[in-house]
Amino acid sequence: MRQARILLCAVLILGIVPALSINSICRVYAETPYSLNPVPAFTQEGRAVSLVLTVNNAFGGTPYEFRFSVTDPAGRTVQSPLQNYTTSPSQNSFSILVGYPSTTFSGSNSLAGKYATWVDQILPVAMPKVATSSFVLSITDNLAYERTQTVGIQASRYNASESVSVTIRTQTTSTLVFSQTILATPSGLVLTSWKIPRNATIDNYVLTLTGTTTFKGPADVQPFSVRVATFSIASITSAKSAYQRTETMNFSFQPFYPDGTIASTGVALLTLERPDRVNSTLTATYDTSSQTFMASYRTAADNQTGTWIAILGPHAYSDAYGNISPSNTITNSPQLSPATLSVIVTANTNFAVGQQAKFNASITYPDGTAFQSGTVVVYLLFSGTPTVNNTVPVVFDTGLMIWIGTYTPRATDPGGLWSLVVKASDASNPSNNGSATRAITLENNTTSPGGSASFPLYYFGIIAALIAGLLAAILVILKRRKVTHARLKIDLEAVRSEAGQIENQDFFKSVRDQVNRDKDK
Numbered sequence: 001m002r003q004a005r006i007l008l009c010a011v012l013i014l015g016i017v018p019a020l021s022i023n024s025i026c027r028v029y030a031e032t033p034y035s036l037n038p039v040p041a042f043t044q045e046g047r048a049v050s051l052v053l054t055v056n057n058a059f060g061g062t063p064y065e066f067r068f069s070v071t072d073p074a075g076r077t078v079q080s081p082l083q084n085y086t087t088s089p090s091q092n093s094f095s096i097l098v099g100y101p102s103t104t105f106s107g108s109n110s111l112a113g114k115y116a117t118w119v120d121q122i123l124p125v126a127m128p129k130v131a132t133s134s135f136v137l138s139i140t141d142n143l144a145y146e147r148t149q150t151v152g153i154q155a156s157r158y159n160a161s162e163s164v165s166v167t168i169r170t171q172t173t174s175t176l177v178f179s180q181t182i183l184a185t186p187s188g189l190v191l192t193s194w195k196i197p198r199n200a201t202i203d204n205y206v207l208t209l210t211g212t213t214t215f216k217g218p219a220d221v222q223p224f225s226v227r228v229a230t231f232s233i234a235s236i237t238s239a240k241s242a243y244q245r246t247e248t249m250n251f252s253f254q255p256f257y258p259d260g261t262i263a264s265t266g267v268a269l270l271t272l273e274r275p276d277r278v279n280s281t282l283t284a285t286y287d288t289s290s291q292t293f294m295a296s297y298r299t300a301a302d303n304q305t306g307t308w309i310a311i312l313g314p315h316a317y318s319d320a321y322g323n324i325s326p327s328n329t330i331t332n333s334p335q336l337s338p339a340t341l342s343v344i345v346t347a348n349t350n351f352a353v354g355q356q357a358k359f360n361a362s363i364t365y366p367d368g369t370a371f372q373s374g375t376v377v378v379y380l381l382f383s384g385t386p387t388v389n390n391t392v393p394v395v396f397d398t399g400l401m402i403w404i405g406t407y408t409p410r411a412t413d414p415g416g417l418w419s420l421v422v423k424a425s426d427a428s429n430p431s432n433n434g435s436a437t438r439a440i441t442l443e444n445n446t447t448s449p450g451g452s453a454s455f456p457l458y459y460f461g462i463i464a465a466l467i468a469g470l471l472a473a474i475l476v477i478l479k480r481r482k483v484t485h486a487r488l489k490i491d492l493e494a495v496r497s498e499a500g501q502i503e504n505q506d507f508f509k510s511v512r513d514q515v516n517r518d519k520d521k
Helices: 002-013 022-030 456-480 492-503 506-520
Strands: 034-039 042-044 049-055 063-071 077-079 083-086 094-100 113-123 127-138 144-146 150-155 163-170 176-183 190-195 203-211 221-227 242-244 248-253 267-273 280-287 292-298 309-312 330-332 335-337 342-347 350-352 357-364 375-382 388-392 394-397 402-407 416-425 433-443
Touching: 034 113, 034 127, 049 063, 049 113, 049 127, 063 094, 083 094, 150 163, 150 203, 163 190, 176 190, 248 267, 248 280, 248 309, 267 292, 342 416, 342 433, 357 375, 357 416, 357 433, 375 394, 375 402, 388 402
Parallel strands: 042 127, 144 221, 242 335, 350 433
Antiparallel strands: 034 049, 049 094, 063 077, 063 083, 063 113, 113 127, 150 190, 163 176, 163 203, 203 221, 248 292, 267 280, 267 309, 280 292, 309 330, 342 357, 357 402, 375 388, 375 416, 394 402, 416 433
């Protein structure tokens, strides 16, 4: 080909084609400006192919003429009619498209195999095979498959309604994996398919079609390969984006076969990369309820906080048949923070001076385990006047798994609303901690160390009793005496008499005695 172009340049130099620029022509042909592209380059029997010739560095205002040729797998060659194209004065590239086969370019597309094609230039200078290429017509819609994919089968040029036998065997052992007898369509097509099992033998396969009245040369025999399935895994999912210490990190992912079904067998190995560079390997197994593969890791109370990374590495998952996960790495990065301890305080809400105040605190980590060792500080706070902050000792009861404390209010403790505050923290860095507050009421009838008697409870009771007695006396007097609408006379001596009787009753005597005792104190 290169020698032909050199010869062409020599002819032009001798003046055989003086109308064209000698330098331009020699430069153009030295750069190989022709290309031929079949579209598609791979398709099935019975389908047409477009042959696209592209010419670059063309001469403007020049007529071009080409002829397309195709040789089928049987060795028969057909040619197209001449294809003409004239460039405009400023045009330096163009394309010509020819369909194969067509009404003007007859040829076979019913034989499986490789078809060779080329283009001869007639004008402006005759040159054979300025561009060459090839395309493949297949019975299957692909030459290589993964497990679970479907092999599409199409063959052409059979007689209408002809009975055709379709078989697929492994190449190595000739094991029959698919067999079917079908009728050709009215147009002579044989159409069927084979879904490859997820546990199919990894091998080359041979597809054979045998008609009852149609015999092709070469016969409809198509090899293809089956390899392991590569799962598609979109992502690793974490149950939470942030965890507290002692909580369990849960990760899941869902692998899909090439046909879109969900894998449910096998195991995966996930790597959990911790901030302290101490990595852990987690085993993910299938969970039927969520239809995902799940792995978990229970964090400890002293684990380092920060970003943790769950990693599904290349081919880290495979099913029971050896199908594998993708070659890329998939990650998820949750955060681990210090634990917030749960503190639940149980105590009576009312106490009196001299009465022992008992309480307990249930302190647990987020996973529910008891907080047994660490620092627990308990305060009794009074925010009134004067302010009081008393520390209460506590101990851990290993039987009940709770912290227990007692406090006996002193006579100097003011009565009113107090706060029982419980704070807990452990030795982790940073520490896990928690707190809780409980409101309690302290009843104390003294407000100062001097112990002056307080007025409210006793004297209000006495006053209420006297008023009740007076009212009762008035009612008795009103019943005994006649009352007119003009005047109402009340016998004060009778009222005093009745009040005296009421005062001598047992209840009011006890109230009076209590008041006297308070005064003596």
